[in-house]
Amino acid sequence: MNSIIQTDRFALSETERSAIEHEKHHYEDPRAASIEALKIVQKERGWVPDGAIPAIGEILGIPASDVEGVATFYSQIFRVPVGRHVIRVCDSMTCYIGGHEGVLGAIRQKLAIAPGQTTSDGRFTLLPVCCLGNCDKAPALMIDDDTFGNLTPEGIDQLLEAYP
Amino acid sequence: MTLTSIGPANRTPRTAETHPLTWRLRDDAEPVWLDEYQQKNGYAAARKAFAELSPADVVALVKDSGLKGRGGAGFSTGVKWGLMPADESIDIRYLLCNADEMEPNTWKDRLLMEQLPHQLIEGMLISARALKAYRGYIFLRGEYVDAARNLNRAIEEAKAAGLLGKNILGSGFDFELFVHTGAGRYICGEETALINSLEGRRANPRSKPPFPAAVGVWGKPTCVNNVETLSNVPAIVGNGVDWYKSLARPGSEDMGTKLMGFSGKVKNPGLWELPFGITARELFEDYAGGMRDGYRLKCWQPGGAGTGFLLPEHLDAQMYAGGIGKVGTRMGTGLALAVDDSINMVSLLRNMEEFFARESCGWCTPCRDGLPWSVKLLRALERGEGQPGDLETLGQLVNFLGPGKTFCAHAPGAVEPLGSALKYFRQEFEAGVRGAPDETRPGVAASQV
Numbered sequence: 001m002n003s004i005i006q007t008d009r010f011a012l013s014e015t016e017r018s019a020i021e022h023e024k025h026h027y028e029d030p031r032a033a034s035i036e037a038l039k040i041v042q043k044e045r046g047w048v049p050d051g052a053i054p055a056i057g058e059i060l061g062i063p064a065s066d067v068e069g070v071a072t073f074y075s076q077i078f079r080v081p082v083g084r085h086v087i088r089v090c091d092s093m094t095c096y097i098g099g100h101e102g103v104l105g106a107i108r109q110k111l112a113i114a115p116g117q118t119t120s121d122g123r124f125t126l127l128p129v130c131c132l133g134n135c136d137k138a139p140a141l142m143i144d145d146d147t148f149g150n151l152t153p154e155g156i157d158q159l160l161e162a163y164p
Numbered sequence: 165m166t167l168t169s170i171g172p173a174n175r176t177p178r179t180a181e182t183h184p185l186t187w188r189l190r191d192d193a194e195p196v197w198l199d200e201y202q203q204k205n206g207y208a209a210a211r212k213a214f215a216e217l218s219p220a221d222v223v224a225l226v227k228d229s230g231l232k233g234r235g236g237a238g239f240s241t242g243v244k245w246g247l248m249p250a251d252e253s254i255d256i257r258y259l260l261c262n263a264d265e266m267e268p269n270t271w272k273d274r275l276l277m278e279q280l281p282h283q284l285i286e287g288m289l290i291s292a293r294a295l296k297a298y299r300g301y302i303f304l305r306g307e308y309v310d311a312a313r314n315l316n317r318a319i320e321e322a323k324a325a326g327l328l329g330k331n332i333l334g335s336g337f338d339f340e341l342f343v344h345t346g347a348g349r350y351i352c353g354e355e356t357a358l359i360n361s362l363e364g365r366r367a368n369p370r371s372k373p374p375f376p377a378a379v380g381v382w383g384k385p386t387c388v389n390n391v392e393t394l395s396n397v398p399a400i401v402g403n404g405v406d407w408y409k410s411l412a413r414p415g416s417e418d419m420g421t422k423l424m425g426f427s428g429k430v431k432n433p434g435l436w437e438l439p440f441g442i443t444a445r446e447l448f449e450d451y452a453g454g455m456r457d458g459y460r461l462k463c464w465q466p467g468g469a470g471t472g473f474l475l476p477e478h479l480d481a482q483m484y485a486g487g488i489g490k491v492g493t494r495m496g497t498g499l500a501l502a503v504d505d506s507i508n509m510v511s512l513l514r515n516m517e518e519f520f521a522r523e524s525c526g527w528c529t530p531c532r533d534g535l536p537w538s539v540k541l542l543r544a545l546e547r548g549e550g551q552p553g554d555l556e557t558l559g560q561l562v563n564f565l566g567p568g569k570t571f572c573a574h575a576p577g578a579v580e581p582l583g584s585a586l587k588y589f590r591q592e593f594e595a596g597v598r599g600a601p602d603e604t605r606p607g608v609a610a611s612q613v
Contacts, residue, residue, distance in 0.1 A: 026342050026344075027364075028381075028382045029363065029364070029382055031363060031364040031365070032362060032363050032364040033364060034364035035346070035347050035361070035364055036344075036345075038347070039306075039345075039347060060364075062364075066365075069365075069366055070364060070365065070366060073349065073366040073367065073525075074346070074347035074348045074349055074367075075347070075348035075349055076306050076307075076346075076347040076348035077347050077348075088307070091515065091518070091519060092268035092269060092469070092519065093268050093269065093469060093501065093512060093515055093516050093519075094268060094269045094427050094428065094501055096511075096512060096515040097428050097429065097501070097503065097504070097507055097512070098428075098429075100515075128522075129307065129348075130266040130268070130348070130350045130519070130523065131266055131267065131268040131269065131270065131469075132307060133265055133266075133270065133271035133273075133274045133308070134271060135268075135269050135270070135271050135425070135427040135433070135499070135501075136271070136425070136427055136433040136434050136435065137433075138427065138433075142307060145309045147307075
C-alpha cells in the first residue's frame with residue numbers, strides 16, 4: 001500500500017459536507033459529531049482516506065490529531081481500504097460453543113485470507129466482531145448490513161455467492 | 165428470540181398484568197408502530213404521569229418499585245435518579261439510554277428496540293420529565309441496523325403525534341430524542357466511556373467521582389439507563405408499585421420481571437420475560453428444554469461473559485442478584501449460557517480472554533497488559549505447551565485484575581469467568597502444562613484455526 005500521505009488533493013464532497021454540518025446540530029458541541037462524520041465519509045468511500053481527517057477536523061473545529069485518535073480507536077472505522085463487502089464474524093463464547101471456529105475456518109479457506117485481511121480481488125474483508133446479539137441462532141455473522149445465524153461450514157460457499 | 169417455552173410453564177398467555185415488557189409483541193415479530201401501540205394502551209402511562217404526577221412523584225414511584233438497572237450491574241434505578249442535583253437552576257440535563265448491547269450472550273435490548281420501539285420512547289419520555297432532562301440520546305451500537313431504523317421511524321411518529329418535541333401533551337415540557345449510533349468497541353457500554361464516546365472522544369472510562377449525575381455529558385447532569393430498565397418505567401407508572409412488587413417470586417429481593425434467556429446446545433435456545441426469583445433450573449429445563457440429545461450440561465454462566473461459571477448443581481439458585489450471589493457470582497444480564505461436555509474450558513476461556521483483551525480500551529495498566537498475558541498463557545495451555553507455574557500466574561492475574569484495581573469493570577468482568585473456571589475445572593488447565601500425561605489432555609483444540 002502507498003505509504004505516502006497525500007492530504008492536499010483531498011476534498012470532502014458537498015454531500016459529505018452537508019451531512020456532517022447537519023449532524024453537528026444534534027449535539028451541544030460539534031466535536032460530538034466526529035464519529036458520525038467519519039461514518040459519513042466511510043459510507044461514501046468505503047473507508048476513511050488520510051485527507052478526510054484534517055478536513056473533518058476543520059468542519060468541527062477540532063485538531064486533526066483528535067479526529068485521528070477517534071478514527072483509530074473505533075473498530076468499525078476503516079483507515080485502510082476494505083473490500084466491497086465486509087464480513088463480520090461474531091466471536092463471542094456463545095458462537096464459539098455453536099461452532100464459530102469451523103465457520104471461520106471455512107471462510108478463511110474459501111477466501112484465502114485471515115481476519116483483518118482483504119481478498120486480492122477486493123471483494124471481501126474479513127473481521128471479527130463483538131457478540132452480534134444473535135445468540136439463540138449461533139454461530140452468527142454479518143455481511144455488510146445483513147445478519148445470518150445457525151451457520152455451518154458447509155453453507156459458507158452459498159452464503160458468500162450472494163455478495164458478488 | 166423464542167418467546168414460548170417447550171415445557172408446561174409458559175402455556176399461560178402473555179398479559180399486561182404478568183408480562184409488562186412483552187405482552188404487546190406481535191406473533192409475526194413485526195414492530196409495533198404507534199397506532200397499534202396506542203391501541204394496546206401505549207402512552208397511557210405517559211398521559212397519566214403528565215396529568216397526575218409531579219416529576220418528584222415519578223422518581224419516588226420508581227424508587228419505591230425497587231426497579232434495578234437491567235444492564236448487568238443491578239444498581240437501584242430510583243437511587244441513581246435521586247443523585248441528579250436538586251438545584252432547579254441547573255436547567256440543562258440529559259437522559260442517555262445505554263443501547264450499546266455487546267455483552268456476549270445478550271440479545272434482550274435488541275428485541276425491545278426492534279419490536280417495541282415506542283415502549284422505550286414512552287419510558288424515556290416519562291423518565292426525562294421526572295429527571296427534568298430536555299434532551300435524550302439513545303446510544304445504539306452500530307451493528308443493530310434494524311433497531312436504528314425502527315427507533316428512528318418510531319421517533320418520527322412520536323414527534324408527529326406531539327409525544328416528542330415542544331410542549332408535549334400540552335404540559336409545557338419539551339423533550340428532544342436522538343438516536344446516536346456507535347462505531348464498535350465493547351467498552352462503550354461502560355457508562356462513563358459511553359459519555360466520552362457520545363462527546364466524540366475515545367471511549368475511555370472516566371474516574372468516578374464525580375458521577376455522571378453531577379458531571380456527565382458536556383459537564384451537565386446526566387442519567388444513563390439501560391434499554392430494558394427504561395422499558396419498565398411505563399408499566400410501573402401505569403399499574404403502580406403494589407402491582408409491580410407482586411410480580412417476582414417469593415424469596416426474590418429484586419422486583420418485577422426480567423428478560424431471561426438460555427443459549428448454547430439446549431433444545432430451545434431463547435428469550436423469555438420471567439419473574440425474578442424463578443430458579444435457573446426452571447429456566448433451563450422448562451423453558452430451554454434441557455440439553456440437546458447427546459450433550460450433557462457441564463457448567464453454565466448466568467448472565468454474560470463477565471459472570472462466573474456455575475455447576476449443574478447450582479441450577480437450583482433463584483434468578484435474582486442475591487440468589488445468584490449466594491452461589492458465588494453475579495446475575496449479570498440474566499441471559500444464561502449452557503456449556504456442554506464437548507467443550508474444553510481452556511479453549512473456551514482462551515476465546516473469552518481474546519475478546520476481553522481485544523476490547524480493553526488500554527487506559528489502565530492491569531487491564532491493558534494483564535489480559536493479553538492471560539491470552540498468551542491460555543494459548544500455550546491449549547496447545548499443551550504450558551509451563552509449570554502458569555496456573556499460578558493465571559490465578560495472580562485473577563487477583564490483580566479484580567474489583568477495585570482499575571477505572572471500570574472491564575478487567576474484573578474479564579477475570580471472573582477465568583477465576584471460576586480455574587476453581588471448578590483446574591484439572592483441564594493442569595493438563596495443558598508441558599509434560600502432563602497425554603490422556604488427561606482434552607483433545608487439544610484441533611479446531612483452532
